[in-house]
Amino acid sequence: MTPAERAVAGFLETYGTAPCITAVAPGRVNLIGEHTDYQGGLVLPVAADLRTAVAAGPAGGGIVKACSGLFPDPVSFDPGSLSPGNPIEGWGRYVAGIAWALYSSGMAVPGADIYIESDIPPGSGLSSSAALEVAVGMALSAMAGSVSWDESSLRSLAGFCQLGENEYCGVPCGSMDHLAACLGVSGSALLLDCRTLEASPVPIPGDLSIVVCDSGERHDLSTAGYPGRQAEAAAALASLGTRRPEVQSLRDAVPEDLVILEEALAAAGAPASEAVRLVGRARHIIEENRRVRLAAEALGRGDGASMGRLMRESHDSLRDLYGVSTPGLDALVEAAMALPGCFGARLTGGGFGGSVVCLVETGGVEGFLAAMSAFLPGGARLVRPSGGAAIERIG
Numbered sequence: 006m007t008p009a010e011r012a013v014a015g016f017l018e019t020y021g022t023a024p025c026i027t028a029v030a031p032g033r034v035n036l037i038g039e040h041t042d043y044q045g046g047l048v049l050p051v052a053a054d055l056r057t058a059v060a061a062g063p064a065g066g067g068i069v070k071a072c073s074g075l076f077p078d079p080v081s082f083d084p085g086s087l088s089p090g091n092p093i094e095g096w097g098r099y100v101a102g103i104a105w106a107l108y109s110s111g112m113a114v115p116g117a118d119i120y121i122e123s124d125i126p127p128g129s130g131l132s133s134s135a136a137l138e139v140a141v142g143m144a145l146s147a148m149a150g151s152v153s154w155d156e157s158s159l160r161s162l163a164g165f166c167q168l169g170e171n172e173y174c175g176v177p178c179g180s181m182d183h184l185a186a187c188l189g190v191s192g193s194a195l196l197l198d199c200r201t202l203e204a205s206p207v208p209i210p211g212d213l214s215i216v217v218c219d220s221g222e223r224h225d226l227s228t229a230g231y232p233g234r235q236a237e238a239a240a241a242l243a244s245l246g247t248r249r250p251e252v253q254s255l256r257d258a259v260p261e262d263l264v265i266l267e268e269a270l271a272a273a274g275a276p277a278s279e280a281v282r283l284v285g286r287a288r289h290i291i292e293e294n295r296r297v298r299l300a301a302e303a304l305g306r307g308d309g310a311s312m313g314r315l316m317r318e319s320h321d322s323l324r325d326l327y328g329v330s331t332p333g334l335d336a337l338v339e340a341a342m343a344l345p346g347c348f349g350a351r352l353t354g355g356g357f358g359g360s361v362v363c364l365v366e367t368g369g370v371e372g373f374l375a376a377m378s379a380f381l382p383g384g385a386r387l388v389r390p391s392g393g394a395a396i397e398r399i400g
């Protein structure tokens with residue numbers, strides 16, 4: 006059964022009636038462009054054929070109640086009384102976060118019964134939380150009134166989801182995950198400019214396949230590592246800004262700025278180890294943005310070898326300069342790269358655990374999957390680039 010079918014069945018069993026709407030949103034696999042989104046940079050994700058489905062129906066009393074086959078305890082809240090200072094704990098905070106963001110924008114969020122199902126393993130670096138927020142946001146918006154889901158309304162839904170996650174849930178994520186979940190295009194990667202929020206589909210040739218390998222190491226963006234990297238990127242930008250005020254985000258920085266940053270840090274008396282770290286963080290972001298541009302071009306001309314090389318360089322940079330890899334992720338990348346037909350592999354998502362994405366020749370992908378599954382606790386799976394969030398079934 007698909008997640009949507011399971012969500013409808015769960016809804017029927019839990020609430021004793023049929024849902025009026027079912028919204029579905031995909032997880033994402035980022036091919037390249039990591040830790041660039043929160044500095045206004047470039048990313049190249051695909052929306053995956055792993056989905057979260059939310060079945061919803063009206064409920065009296067203005068209360069939103071959510072249950073799920075995935076989590077033990079139901080959550081319920083009055084959208085008007087949610088407060089970021091006192092968020093709901095556990096999985097329910099993502100449901101509450103998007104409800105809070107929509108309510109704060111002036112939407113009359115209706116009372117609703119909700120049932121959630123998903124194929125996206127939580128904590129695997131495939132943005133299960135973004136998919137949950139987008140699917141809940143789409144269902145609540147649709148119940149609040151008629152919405153025609155075009156690129157502009159999807160883009161603003163992505164914005165509300167990010168706002169809810171940042172402000173209500175206290176997770177300082179960037180814009181990539183929600184944009185990918187909302188704007189995904191079947192058969193394509195999305196070149197996203199996280200400054201302008203412009204999205205350009207890049208078709209993936211049939212002879213290239215995407216495989217995701219779950220390291221089994223769970224990651225959590227609210228723990229120290231991820232916010233710490235954001236803070237370091239911001240500190241590097243602030244230091245560079247003392248000499249180059251026109252640089253508004255590291256997206257605007259060029260390789261020559263690294264020397265200027267080094268001088269600015271030395272002049273400010275930064276300890277050598279901190280200077281090396283901050284220059285490394287900035288170098289990763291500057292070079293990663295360049296790699297994304299080159300990767301989109303390589304993919305566009307079907308050049309798997311160049312694309313794979315860039316993915317491998319990205320992983321090395323995330324390991325050595327950005328410090329977000331783990332020995333487990335490094336071992337998976339090495340194992341994948343040693344197999345025939347693998348053009349490139351890298352950690353995908355925020356790092357500190359989660360998954361590795363591999364670009365593999367389609368002709369050899371079955372053998373690749375078998376070899377990686379034998380090596381892995383969490384398994385390896387083929388990912389088909391899919392469309393973005395949608396209302397799957399009404400009534």
Ligand code: GLA
Pocket residue numbers: 038039040041042043178179180181182226354355356
């Ligand atoms: C997480 C965040 C994204 C992005 C990536 C790293 O997935 O949610 O916004 O910053 O990490 O590229």
